[in-house]
Amino acid sequence: YQTLPCSPASTQTPLSVLPSNPGVLKPLSCLTGTWRVDTASYVSWMNGTASKSPSVEFTKIDPPFYYKFNDDGSFAIYTENVGLYFDAIDPNTGKSAGTFETVTTGAVKGTIAKLEPDPAYPGTSLITFNIMENTAKVIDIKFNGKPLTASPPNVTPLIDPSFFAKVGYTCEGDTLHLTPEAAGLPEAGYTFTRDNTWTP
Secondary structure (H helix, E strand, O other), rough: OEEOOOOOOOOOOOOOOOOOOOOOOOOOHHOOOEEEEOOHHHHHHHHHHOOOOOEEEEEEEEEEOOOOOOOOOEEEEEEEEEEEEEEOOOOOOOOOOEEEEEEEEEEEEEEEEEEEOOOOOOOOOEEEHHHHEEEEEEEEEEEOEEEOOOOOOOOOOOOOOHHOOOOOOOEOOOOOEEEOOOOOOOOEEEEEEOOOOOOO
């Protein structure tokens, strides 16, 4: 977990993946195109990642963000003024003590590569996202609708590059399901719907 706001736009976040990179995945077949995140499934997944931080409960993402996969194996994740809402939970009452909203903008770009099967995840098709550029950053934070002056709680950012080193995926028709694979992450993953009408 890291403290918001995220790192400045100039910061690049390369990821080392495996000792031998199998190369860019192409053709992408079903993956090629633009995908809109199912915000409810992503919020549910993020709440699973925050299990070590019970003082935070994610509630909403609005508007959704988008993944775009190109035929040449490149990808981009676009977060254009995406609001991530979460409640600060009072540990004494278990109820919300107020709602935070962070606004993220920018993009994460790079290439994807196919990974060899992993016996830890039998039957799962695996890819890795090689991140070459990361300009996604928090540009605004509010608490109960007002600009925040104090430090917000430690929460998982909207897009955390550490989740992309090994990702299980299923893609069929207009539905894509991604499951970042790492110890402690929720097994459920999250879902996307193809939306080739959207352009950045």
